[in-house]
Amino acid sequence: MADTIYALSSGALPAGVAVIRLSGPDSIGILQRLTGDAALPPARSAMLRSIMEAESGQLIDRSIIIIFKGPHSFTGEDSVEIHCHGSIAVVAAVQRELSRAGARPAEAGEFTRRAFESGRIDLTQAEALAHLIEAETDAQREQALSQAGGRLRDLADQWRDTLINLMADLEADLDFADEGDVAAGATGTIGRGIGALADAVRSALATAPVAERIRQGLTIAIVGPPNAGKSSLLNALARREVAIVTPHAGTTRDVLEVHLNLGGRPAVLLDTAGLRETEDPVEAEGIARARARAAKADLVLDLGPGPKQMIVNKIDETGAQPGWHDGKLHVSAATGAGLPELEAWLAAWAADQIPAGEPPVVTTARQAHLLSETLGYLIEAERENDSVLAAESLRAAAHALGRLTGRIDPETVLGAIFSRFCIGK
Ligand SMILES: Nc1nc2c(ncn2[C@@H]2O[C@H](COP(=O)(O)OP(=O)(O)OP(=O)(O)O)[C@@H](O)[C@H]2O)c(=O)[nH]1
Ligand SMILES: [Mg+2]
Known part of the structure; x- marks a missing residue:
């Protein structure tokens, strides 16, 4: 007979409510041990019950209980959800009682594995559930949801x-x-x-290629000469201070990554070392990495004041108008001027790369x-x-x-x- 397993299925503690999930043939018997003589709620009805330490009869928490009778549960087995107060102490005490009553902590993915083994879902749906939980953007959520639906x-x-x-x-x-x-x-x-x-x-x-883009995110590399304001632009688009910014040319060495949501589509924005001739072996390594990542990126944003760059930064110093003119996009990472135009342009590009409509199948x-x-x-x-x-x-x-x-x-x-x-x- 399969073990009865439990796990905290909700997020980090403390929280308002924590959901502890129990699955396996003994789930309902184990629940009864925690609730004493109280009548259990009928399947699929949420009811408040006292959770007690079996040995001392001491109250641990008053929690909402839901029972799912197999095969009509996620795992296909008898399952129970305990919605308790989300403190570290309450969750620890409930889990301790579950162990004492004969359940054991679940391994990673074990509930989903049981759902697969009982034939509730197939492997492609199991994969999709993992992606659904990881999803950060609408495009990722829609793709995962469609796949999870079978x-x-x-x-x-x-x-x-x-x-x-x-x-x-x-x-x-x-x-x-x-x-x-x-x-x-x-x-x-x-x-x-x-x-x-x-x-x-x-x-x-x-x-498959579009699905891959949706899952991994489109990669956008910011490149340009040292001091162009690449790190400042990354910070402005990410809306947090991710990269170090200094007036010193050659500040950035490692490639930095931030995740962006471009109108519901995922992207990874890369900040790279300023490109120039250098004697410094550390900076040279940074530049080599910058070139390698830019070569593989879906889009390269060439930033700088020079004539060959597509994005002109620091217009607050030159007095140029923000936005598109003379074939270039004019911005100021410092003041934010022109950044809405840049974001709109990036979102339109992302929409081209990841078209709306039916999510990918593979x-x-x-x-x-x-x-x-x-x-x-x-x-x-x-x-x-x-x-x-x-x-x-x-x-x-x-x-x-x-x-x-x-x-x-x-x-x-x-x-x-x-x-x-x-x-x-
Ligand atoms: N006035 C003004 N200064 C800016 C702007 N953007 C960046 N700076 C300044 O330019 C300097 C260099 O900025 P960074 O963002 O570090 O430039 P970088 O391209 O990442 O430089 P490296 O990492 O050395 O290649 C810093 O002093 C910034 O404050 C801007 O739009 N306007
Ligand atoms: Mg930098």
């Missing part, structure tokens, strides 16, 4: 059904070819079916890898003239899809074959 799982299930049917057709071709009554000359149809499936997988895979490197593998086998099967080898490739494709969702089930292939053909003669 978008890729549904597609993968649908593709797997198609594959199983195609395999059944091929097997029938093989087994009954000489009997002349089943699917004679079906290879053309099967070939077209494989081609259509390959196209569907290919178009899902095409969404959201992790693991998913992209397995779908590329699936596609590879489909292409192999499509090109194969030998039915036995084609069936082998389709089996490999189905296996890769099974690994995508985390459920591999070769029995279903047999089931589909027997259910579709009248073998009884």
